Amino acid sequence: MRRAPADRGTDHVNLNFEQGGFTNPPGIRVASAGPEGQTNHVSYQFGTTFSAAQTTHLAGNLMEVLLQLNQESGPSQQIAESYFPVLVKALIAHGANLGENYSLFRDLIREFPSVENNQVKARTAAYTGYGEVNAPRVLYCTAHRVTLIGIGELTWHEQESAHIFKFPLPTSISSQVVQKTLVTTLAWFSPCNVWSNKYRIAHLYLSNFRNNEDLTLEDGMYDFRKTSRGTLQHQVYEGNRADAFIEGGFLIVKVNCRKDASDSELKFWKRIKYGLAVTLEIPDTVEVDIYEEIREAIRTQVRA
Numbered sequence: 001m002r003r004a005p006a007d008r009g010t011d012h013v014n015l016n017f018e019q020g021g022f023t024n025p026p027g028i029r030v031a032s033a034g035p036e037g038q039t040n041h042v043s044y045q046f047g048t049t050f051s052a053a054q055t056t057h058l059a060g061n062l063m064e065v066l067l068q069l070n071q072e073s074g075p076s077q078q079i080a081e082s083y084f085p086v087l088v089k090a091l092i093a094h095g096a097n098l099g100e101n102y103s104l105f106r107d108l109i110r111e112f113p114s115v116e117n118n119q120v121k122a123r124t125a126a127y128t129g130y131g132e133v134n135a136p137r138v139l140y141c142t143a144h145r146v147t148l149i150g151i152g153e154l155t156w157h158e159q160e161s162a163h164i165f166k167f168p169l170p171t172s173i174s175s176q177v178v179q180k181t182l183v184t185t186l187a188w189f190s191p192c193n194v195w196s197n198k199y200r201i202a203h204l205y206l207s208n209f210r211n212n213e214d215l216t217l218e219d220g221m222y223d224f225r226k227t228s229r230g231t232l233q234h235q236v237y238e239g240n241r242a243d244a245f246i247e248g249g250f251l252i253v254k255v256n257c258r259k260d261a262s263d264s265e266l267k268f269w270k271r272i273k274y275g276l277a278v279t280l281e282i283p284d285t286v287e288v289d290i291y292e293e294i295r296e297a298i299r300t301q302v303r304a
Contacts, residue, residue, distance in 0.1 A: 028044065
């Protein structure tokens with residue numbers, strides 16, 4: 001909790017809590033000491049202490065969702081609990097989006113004379129991160145928003161360095177001028193090399209969807225190279241052209257693995273667990289149910 005400078009005594013500390021700027025948003029609403037010792041007082045705070053609590057709460061909710069999915073799935077489709085940590089890591093970030101604020105920050109940073117045009121996106125992400133996390137986006141789907149999750153293990157060995165996932169495309173919006181948003185998030189835990197400034201030994205990454213042949217998408221909201229530098233890659237793509245989907249068509253999602261950090265030794269038998277989340281969303285005003293359409297396409301694939 002933020003506080004004013006304290007008066008130190010010989011055997012105790014008197015805390016003088018600030019009164020101004022706490023009674024109204026923005027911030028996280030929390031219980032706090034009242035100016036006259038009230039026990040029902042609240043204030044608005046911000047900082048890593050409070051964001052960590054919110055993130056932990058969301059992680060707990062996601063764990064419950066994954067356990068429920070396992071209860072509703074057959075034995076062959078259940079997710080091993082050893083994958084829960086990386087999957088929760090991916091899902092927490094999956095709901096993040098700068099939204100309308102992206103254009104505001106991008107235009108402000110573009111005005112700095114020291115920032116080159118090809119650096120604007122990277123500098124924007126450095127100041128803003130991925131944006132505010134919207135928990136409902138990852139806790140449930142809607143008729144117009146579908147999230148598929150995937151898991152796996154990869155190593156740098158040539159025959160085991162990539163996995164391909166297929167995201168069914170809804171033919172109900174084929175050839176229509178519809179705003180489409182595609183969100184992809186990949187997370188993993190990497191062994192570390194403390195003698196390298198890259199730290200991570202295993203580098204997993206998604207192929208850039210800007211160059212796919214199925215959806216016409218604008219360049220991602222976040223700088224693709226910058227989002228590939230950690231152990232979580234998150235990207236938001238948008239498009240509104242009338243793409244034609246063939247029946248039974250898929251969007252190919254490829255997860256790759258390679259060694260990273262100079263002088264690192266990632267043994268070819270060392271397998272890196274990862275979690276993947278992919279969301280396709282269209283406006284609520286479009287009178288189609290892409291959730292049921294994609295769900296049926298997955299059922300058909302499983303039966304086959």
